[in-house]
Amino acid sequence: MQSWRISRGARRRPSALSCGHTSARCSSRAGASGTRNPVGPRDAAGLSRGPVISAPEEAAVAMIVRKGTVPSTPHTEFYAIPNVLAREEIHGSYGFSGAWSRKVHVRFYPTEQVKPPRKGELTLEPDFPSEADILQPYHIRTGRMPFEGDALSSRKAIVHGPRTSISVSKPKQSMPTDTFFRNGERHEVYFVQDGQGVVGSEYGDLKFRKDVYVAIPKGTTYRVDLTSPKAWFLLVESIYPITFAPHYLNKEGQATLMSPVVETEIETPELQPFQDKRGEFPIDVKHSGGKITRITLGHHPFDLAGWEGALYPFVFDIKSHHGIAREIHTAPPMHQTFQSGNVPHSGFSLCSFVPVMAGWHPREVPAPYAHFNVDSDELMFFCNAFYGAREGVVEEGSFTFHPGSTPHSPQGNAAQRSLAARGKVQARLAVMLDTYFESMRITKAGFAYRDPEYVLSWSENIPHAQPAGEGWESPSA
Template sequence: MVFYRSAGEIPRKRHTRFTGADGALLHEEMQGEEGFSWTQSFLYHRKAPTVITSAASVELPDEGLVDNIPLLPRHLRTRDLKPGGDPVLDRRVLLGNGQVRVSSVSADRDGVLYRNASGDELVFVEGGSGVLESAYGTLAVSSGDYVVIPTSTTHRWLLDGPELRLLVIAAADGGHIRPPKRFLSPIGQFLDGSPYNERDLRAPAEPLPDRSGEAEVFVRHRGGMTRYTYAHHPFDVVGWDGYNYPYALSIRDYTPSTGALHLPPPTYITFEGPGFVICSFVPRMFDYHPDAVKVPYNHANVDSDEVLFYYEGDFMSRSGSGIGQGSMSLHPAGYIHGPQPGSAEKSRDAVRTEEYAVMLDTFRPLRLGAAATEIEDHDYAWSWARGEGIHVDA
């Protein structure tokens, strides 16, 4: 993360003797990025966080990733995925490459203890509400929240209701997801004029009450997944401080930009990772030039694949395509795409848009997961032709 926080009890100096109320030595754990050379947090445990009593490999389902051949735009109806399951173990991979994985789950039960040791996770809460418990404390989340979970943060998802729908963008190969550098000063403060800042970010404020006894933790790593049994619960933390911790940002707190003429998608960048960026489209005033065309112009992704997840609202430029809430579109590099036929004319008298959407742009081609083939709308690629009344042999 980009700024310092502290919660609970910590010693005045790092790496010094620190005891609890009973006089027993507390155990310092450093969670750091890029070896010892980047941001760090320090957690203080009642018991040693290193004591494992068993370890077992966990067989992961085949993601079934295949190349997007023939090269086509794709429309995935994520709400057609089979609901239920664990918020982590029952995620279904939709898209992926060597730098990022996109998955979805509609969980109906509390999750296992888990940490992803292969990269940061950005979780968008599409529906429901719940609590993210971690070694840092509790973080209440609800529909519309982005939740950033740093690499190797032990956590679990707890549901507040019958369902928690999550869209997960997970960095791979040790990647980290951060606010764009252009929003930040050289020492990490959000600049005035950035679309969100420190006041919009929520993080755990206090450590959890002491947890004792054994605990199973599922660890995702670059070689697969391992289930450890720990002699001491990982949430037995009395305090922590530093720059790495889970935090949340509501998409509703993202401040949009407007212009006389249409602004390109990078205007709405929200987070960045190695080989990808994430943008937020939120309600905003339309372009105010008297001759402005208020829907996106046709464009070709020369260097990137473009994914758009339609969260909420009225998606005017996609009218007639079959796109709706819960839809995910993929427009790959090499394919020219744009608004649906007739939408530019319909937008002429509109003054604002009321849509919410999350966009992922990747700079390496995305492959299609097995789950994607289960929920694909195979008519989507031909929707522009059919919108003009052109017959398609497909």
């Protein structure tokens, strides 16, 4: 049973999805505004990484989705099974002042463990190469990383920072039956480069496919099952919730008519019949910088009669980011889809470079300018090789890491070649992330798949592969 309730709220943090949805009911759960830390955390050398703002301050109405059966009044007596009192759980963020969801377990609290916790069989702690102490840009060829294991065991961090981490996972099998994962320290968003399957959680099933984002809030218990022989994920983690950019939303939480995203194009979980099962159900919990602890519940964790709230997993297709074009070159913020933290003071912006018409000014240079954003590290994943500014250098699955301390630009004669592309649609597809006041480091896994010649690729004396031409000249995507 679902209904709508729309009301207006005070200034508050945007929810995990601060927007409306046709199968949801909207409400203004009041919350506190962000607080400022004027100094911010320090790095290993004791240097400040800039101010940290705990949460965005834009006005927004929380987007609340209801699935299954829940009591209309929170924390009241409820029975999903006759004569068995249901157990209520709050999954929250920012203490008790951020977005949250209310979950109704049919019989047990989620705290019931039947074995002492133990060290997990794997670790997700990043390891860094000493060779990476030299400042330089990197090109990591993730397409050459092997397919192996499942979505958890194949996860490899390629760049890592104090508040943000980026990994690649290339599984060729589902997670073992009745085993689960929970990221207890960071929110996640997967980008699916290839493959299809289901992310199952206590909230329900989310089907994924090529070219979609799957956002999973910190603390969600889930598993990944493949329906294809293999899959390929780019995974971004953040200590802050990952949301649509608040400047795309009006004060009611709707996407404005000028926004490149439409909030009704998200896909929410399909709640499955509750699993009222006893047994041993292991959950690998990530915490404390990538350590894994295995806890064992005595009941199946997908035991909800229903849930409602503003903190939940969802799918968003990159093709549902409707690119904005203008007469001259558009800077990267025009392509923003998500953000995490209080941009531009902390966290990151995540941009979707979808096929869009290049500028049509009669003297437009479609290739971007060289840029030197000293407060941001730029990280970019190329879904195909048709990216004009990098054609002949990148390949499918290329991941570039440009530290904020160094400028970067198109390679070789890309600017000259781009002149023929005025007013034409580019065939590019890429995911870009800019951090704010956070220095990232390449890991050993990323370093092992680097292109050692990349730092020299801007020299016009260095031969590049012949461009296919589709980055600038293709009239369609």
